[in-house]
Amino acid sequence: MPVEPPPILSNVPGSFPQSVLRDRHPAIVRHVLEGIPYPPEVRLRLERLLQEPVIAPLPAGAHDAAEWARWGEGMYGRSWYDVPFLWAENFFYRRLLDAVGYYAPGPWRGIDPFGPQKDAGLPGPEELAELDALQALPDEQQAGALVTAALWGNRADLGFRLVAQGADRVDELIVDESKRLWELLRGGGAVCLVADNAGRELLPDLVLIDFLLRTGRAGRVELHVKPAPYFVSDALPADVLAELRRFPAGSAVGRRLRVALEEGSLSLHADPFFCAPLTFHDLPEQLAVRFAAAELTILKGDLNYRRLVGDRHWPATSSFEELTGYFPGAVAALRTVKSDVVVGLAEGAEWSLPASWRTSGAFALVQVRG
Numbered sequence: 415m416p417v418e419p420p421p422i423l424s425n426v427p428g429s430f431p432q433s434v435l436r437d438r439h440p441a442i443v444r445h446v447l448e449g450i451p452y453p454p455e456v457r458l459r460l461e462r463l464l465q466e467p468v469i470a471p472l473p474a475g476a477h478d479a480a481e482w483a484r485w486g487e488g489m490y491g492r493s494w495y496d497v498p499f500l501w502a503e504n505f506f507y508r509r510l511l512d513a514v515g516y517y518a519p520g521p522w523r524g525i526d527p528f529g530p531q532k533d534a535g536l537p538g539p540e541e542l543a544e545l546d547a548l549q550a551l552p553d554e555q556q557a558g559a560l561v562t563a564a565l566w567g568n569r570a571d572l573g574f575r576l577v578a579q580g581a582d583r584v585d586e587l588i589v590d591e592s593k594r595l596w597e598l599l600r601g602g603g604a605v606c607l608v609a610d611n612a613g614r615e616l617l618p619d620l621v622l623i624d625f626l627l628r629t630g631r632a633g634r635v636e637l638h639v640k641p642a643p644y645f646v647s648d649a650l651p652a653d654v655l656a657e658l659r660r661f662p663a664g665s666a667v668g669r670r671l672r673v674a675l676e677e678g679s680l681s682l683h684a685d686p687f688f689c690a691p692l693t694f695h696d697l698p699e700q701l702a703v704r705f706a707a708a709e710l711t712i713l714k715g716d717l718n719y720r721r722l723v724g725d726r727h728w729p730a731t732s733s734f735e736e737l738t739g740y741f742p743g744a745v746a747a748l749r750t751v752k753s754d755v756v757v758g759l760a761e762g763a764e765w766s767l768p769a770s771w772r773t774s775g776a777f778a779l780v781q782v783r784g
């Protein structure tokens with residue numbers, strides 16, 4: 415294991431993490447308030463969260479106050495900008511849930527503050543029909559098209575879109591190890607898919623899952639989603655069900671997915687770990703066992719990538735193989751690049767890329783460690 419570089423903080427002027435805390439988080443709160451007519455006390459709490467001079471802990475009565483006290487040791491009382499970026503973002507979402515009363519007894523309990531935005535991002539009949547039509551292609555072509563759709567679907571991240579709209583885009587796959595991914599998927603064993611965003615990302619994920627099951631490339635699929643609203647558009651169990659309801663009554667894919675859930679060849683999981691400010695190095699036993707038993711774990715998205723390699727200032731040429739060697743079992747990352755962390759690039763590969771390549775979402779990676 416190479417020496418770990420320092421974690422990414424948000425206090426570097428002009429840096430991407432600084433812009434997330436300074437610009438994106440207020441925009442996220444604004445959208446929440448536009449979407450849901452929360453009462454004055456909620457609006458006030460959200461306003462206070464944005465103005466908070468130093469990080470305050472969760473109220474002592476919160477169900478997970480003890481865990482956050484442990485995870486946040488050394489963070490409270492400091493500026494949001496001076497603590498690790500990954501931790502600060504995670505805690506922001508947890509505090510936002512606290513501010514809107516997501517876990518508190520009362521009428522707002524369980525109401526997804528990002529629900530209206532997610533609804534607007536649900537796929538329409540055309541997208542559903544396009545993905546359905548892929549079934550007519552030969553298997554090899556379907557496989558390629560589905561990985562491409564699942565990969566680029568990752569751009570459908572609402573938090574990211576709030577600030578990235580209108581940016582010039584040159585889509586490019588800078589590392590493509592999808593051949594290795596398919597080589598690992600021939601045995602008909604279990605596959606874990608750790609989902610990222612609902613809506614236009616989850617749709618191709620579901621169609622990919624159907625393909626894996628239908629063609630016997632997977633005997634069983636575990637779909638892992640978030641247990642609570644997180645990073646705006648991240649998928650929850652309720653979002654999976656909402657998505658399944660979008661498939662028209664006559665859709666063979668929709669019907670098969672439903673039957674797979676009923677019969678157990680597709681199972682849904684929402685472990686608390688996925689909303690914790692931890693990396694996969696700290697996987698709880700119950701997840702490590704599942705990932706170790708799978709033929710492959712597919713991690714979707716930018717945040718899962720940061721959690722896989724560690725949210726640190728890695729040189730881009732650091733070995734993906736080495737940095738993910740600790741992960742229990744084979745792992746594939748499907749990610750459009752939306753933050754600074756990148757590893758596994760060939761020497762000089764960055765040189766020809768535009769200055770914004772790490773954060774524009776225009777570039778993508780398919781990286782695999784078997």
Ligand SMILES: O=P(O)(O)OC[C@H]1O[C@](O)(CO)[C@@H](O)[C@@H]1O
Nearest residue numbers: 434571610715716717718752753
């Ligand atoms: O939905 P994804 O691909 O995980 O992207 C979320 C990303 O958005 C950000 O919140 C801001 O870009 C990143 O910190 C995070 O990695």
